[in-house]
Amino acid sequence: MRYETVIGLEVHVELATQSKIFCACHAKYGAGPNEHVCPACCGMPGMLPVTNKRVVDFGMKAGMMLNCTINRTTTFDKKSYYYPDLPCAYQTTQWFAPVAVNGLVEIETSKGKKNVRIKQIHMEEDAGKLVHDISENTSCVDFNRTSVPLIEIVSQPDLSSAEEVEAYLERLKSLLRYAKVAECAMEHGTMRCDVNLSVRPEGSDKLGVRTEMKNMNSIDAIKRAISYEVARHIDAIENGTEVLVQETRRWDDLKGKSYAMRNKETAGDYRYFPDPNVMPVVIDDAWYDSIKASLPEFPEVKRARYIETLGLSEYDATQLTKSIAVCECFEDAYAVCGNAKDAANWLLSEVMSVLGTKKMTPDSLNINGKSLGELIKLVAEGKVSRANGKKILTAMFDDTDLNPAEYAKANDLVVSNDTGLMEKVAKEVLAGEEKAVADFKAGKEKALAAILGKCMKQLKGNCNPQVLREFLISEIGKM
């Protein structure tokens, strides 16, 4: 019998705010234990939450990016469960009227394009962190993460393979990063995913037994976990190796296995009820319109514009628009240097090369695009050689305020107008390169490149290569 896999995802995304969702404590990582806490996020008696406006802004923005309908009156509810990382013994989340509902995300895989329906996006607070290796008899609690704002994006069970899950997650990351609502770095834990999966006979409209794997934070691990779970479900159905039950499971990526954690809770177990301490959030027209007006150009619209208006190739436009940070740098550089193709080439070759050397991702690109444009102009005008341009670019990664022209001057990287020095060096190099000269005369073009390279090295790159090349050809002609 042939089977089909049915997958729905719950994706938790940490929002890029300065402060927590219901109090003014810092939402950033990196502090010592319990240094970013206050009576509100510690759940002290008598505390009252006050909603962070930017969290609602970002919730709406994410909803609009994912083609959702925005609930103009959105409410917070209490989700009760007892665990020491949750100081109030309930999580403030949204159950009855989430900020965004009924969205749609288009994904593309090797099988073509497909729409994935979004059931809802709700805003909620994160839980704290438990540490178990400090003391033998106790668990230790750090509430720094408590109340850090999250959105949870709940898809309908429209995904049917690991490839589709990967495409969906990449699409979410791209859209949310474009909107600048979240970092979405799974490796930093700012994007986590619960995978709900079941298997059924192909063509059947009845869903199979669903299991959930929680807190997945790597796309590769998710793909491995899906493959394992699908095989486990089919084996159970066909061979009766085990009885499938609705449950929450933990994926152990090192062992390549999933393990039962607990029976899956139902909504009733969480005893959701409206939070009497957080009043309804009413989004009026002015607020809604201001968020709508702040939406970025979507990746595919930007890509089409780069091709049609700026004359970039399909490949270059696709590569650039993968990251909003790269796009912004490109657009700033182009605005200064005035040559889109040149700017794209620098971004996709030299800048990407430095990013790779520094083990940085395109999304963490931090150089000043306008300065890059200045640098591209200096190279195009022959004032700095390409080789020295790369040195200046590398320095720009360490100093975002670096002025390329001033740096070139201060570090002796400007092309010299001293033709006397160039001629002296060229003649010295030619005198020691009899074979290369003979090869060039015999028609081997590459021989000239070798001579040119030696000259440039002696001149520390501070020479117009075109002028040097013409001088070398002229001198060889005389030999």
Add this chain to the structure above:
Amino acid sequence: MDKETLRKLELLNQLSLTDAQKADVLGFFANREEELNILNAMNTENTERMVHVMPIMTVVREDVAAQPFSRDDLQKGAPETNQGYWCVPRVVE
């Protein structure tokens, strides 16, 4: 509310009630059920859903971070702390 539901709620809330407490809780909810039956009998077919009993909305604050409380002050009443952490009974083996 029956004994089985109450047992489940005890488990979810990490509580252990005495028989007398259980009888109290069951009695309390039996009375609430009567009240709910009255509400359920009302015709609400064309009544618009309310999000709150008062025409009230939340006050939002700007996203500005501050840290007015010190950890030491907040942990003054803690039964046990260790290296800046609150300590709780161990939850994993």
